[in-house]
Amino acid sequence: MYNNFQKYLQKEIQGIKDAGLYKNERIIITPQGAAIKTEGEGDVLNFCANNYLGLADNKDLIAAAKKAMDERGYGMSSVRFICGTGDLHKQLEKKIAEFFGTEDTILYAACFDANGGVFEPLFGEEDAIISDALNHASIIDGVRLCKAQRFRYKNADMADLEEQLKAAQKCRHRIICTDGVFSMDGNVAPVDKIYELAQKYDALVMVDESHSAGVVGNTGRGTTEHYNLRGKVEILTGTLGKAFGGAVGGFTTGKKEIIEMLRQRSRPYLFSNSIPPMVAAAALEMFKLITKDNHLQDKLHNNTTYFVDKMKKAGFDIKPTQSAICAVMLYDAPLSQKFASELSKEGIYVTGFYYPVVPKGQARIRVQVSAAHTTEQLDKCVNAFTKIGKQLGVLK
Numbered sequence: 001m002y003n004n005f006q007k008y009l010q011k012e013i014q015g016i017k018d019a020g021l022y023k024n025e026r027i028i029i030t031p032q033g034a035a036i037k038t039e040g041e042g043d044v045l046n047f048c049a050n051n052y053l054g055l056a057d058n059k060d061l062i063a064a065a066k067k068a069m070d071e072r073g074y075g076m077s078s079v080r081f082i083c084g085t086g087d088l089h090k091q092l093e094k095k096i097a098e099f100f101g102t103e104d105t106i107l108y109a110a111c112f113d114a115n116g117g118v119f120e121p122l123f124g125e126e127d128a129i130i131s132d133a134l135n136h137a138s139i140i141d142g143v144r145l146c147k148a149q150r151f152r153y154k155n156a157d158m159a160d161l162e163e164q165l166k167a168a169q170k171c172r173h174r175i176i177c178t179d180g181v182f183s184m185d186g187n188v189a190p191v192d193k194i195y196e197l198a199q200k201y202d203a204l205v206m207v208d209e210s211h212s213a214g215v216v217g218n219t220g221r222g223t224t225e226h227y228n229l230r231g232k233v234e235i236l237t238g239t240l241g242k243a244f245g246g247a248v249g250g251f252t253t254g255k256k257e258i259i260e261m262l263r264q265r266s267r268p269y270l271f272s273n274s275i276p277p278m279v280a281a282a283a284l285e286m287f288k289l290i291t292k293d294n295h296l297q298d299k300l301h302n303n304t305t306y307f308v309d310k311m312k313k314a315g316f317d318i319k320p321t322q323s324a325i326c327a328v329m330l331y332d333a334p335l336s337q338k339f340a341s342e343l344s345k346e347g348i349y350v351t352g353f354y355y356p357v358v359p360k361g362q363a364r365i366r367v368q369v370s371a372a373h374t375t376e377q378l379d380k381c382v383n384a385f386t387k388i389g390k391q392l393g394v395l396k
């Protein structure tokens with residue numbers, strides 16, 4: 001039975017390889033961190049993790065997870081509404097709402113699920129979803145699962161957004177949804193202007209804070225801190241898998257009735273397992289750590305400024321960024337691959353991005369700065385970039 005299908009898959013896979021788009025996974029054999037060891041490439045400095053606050057191997061988080069494992073066991077073996085809700089889950093939901101200045105929170109197994117389950121329960125055929133063209137795949141999939149009418153505006157283009165809002169005026173309810181930080185460029189969405197337009201055209205706003213939570217804003221409370229809109233944006237989604245410890249888990253936080261409705265109707269919540277108690281406990285410890293003082297957020301901001309300045313001084317073309325993402329523009333796809341593999345020989349672990357992940361002719365290397373990086377490690381990265389940049393004719 002498998003024969004024909006196997007041939008079909010083999011041909012498709014070969015097509016992916018021929019197009020140079022086949023993804024190989026590199027294998028890490030240490031905890032995730034600034035300095036890691038990989039199979040094949042040995043010891044490298046990691047500049048491509050979402051480990052923005054350097055918490056993926058944090059001792060306090062590990063201790064909290066171990067303690068919770070002793071006290072609450074390994075897993076919940078249930079969805080939340082049957083018997084998968086623990087005290088730690090409830091505490092974490094409250095803590096997330098406190099952190100973002102929202103009314104209530106609902107946890108998911110991942111932010112992919114949070115986005116997948118946020119639209120369908122809230123909006124129907126009479127409603128409109130107005131989405132940024134560069135939104136994350138999980139928002140796109142979430143919108144697809146919903147019967148609402150779809151409108152799309154060019155990335156962060158407020159004139160286009162206004163056009164789409166006008167076109168959607170006939171609908172019952174409208175929601176504008178956007179990534180907080182766009183992961184390929186590192187730019188923060190203009191949530192201030194989006195919010196203004198939402199007031200003018202009677203729309204709700206949803207921001208995915210996955211790359212902005214813990215990163216953007218003086219204390220890392222995301223785009224609503226950055227734009228002084230705390231408590232105003234109706235829906236925020238986010239992940240525990242990036243700055244917030246890097247394990248797994250997602251959430252939607254916002255207005256009380258929205259969260260209440262999601263608990264009743266959101267399919268990835270109703271039909272999928274609870275996050276393990278140890279993850280909830282470590283996340284609670286994480287919030288304790290990052291709200292006790294601001295040293296990790298300050299370190300991340302200082303590191304990012306330092307790195308971007310040095311790269312610009314070295315002569316690199318860097319996309320304007322207000323996050324910890326630094327896109328080093330090379331424009332040429334094979335060059336970006338070659339550049340990344342040469343950097344790996346210098347002990348710098350980064351990834352080249354090219355079409356279809358970014359538009360044609362916009363190939364780049366994305367560097368992600370972390371609070372875990374030392375100044376010496378940042379210097380090593382800039383020096384390696386400079387060396388390879390000269391070698392490959394990118395720098396004069």
Ligand SMILES: *Cc1c(COP(=O)(O)O)cnc(C)c1O
Pocket residue numbers: 109110111112113115136138179183208210211238239240241248249250
């Ligand atoms: C990473 C990311 C997600 C997915 O988060 P997971 O918790 O890993 O599923 C969703 N949205 C955006 C914008 C992201 O960057």
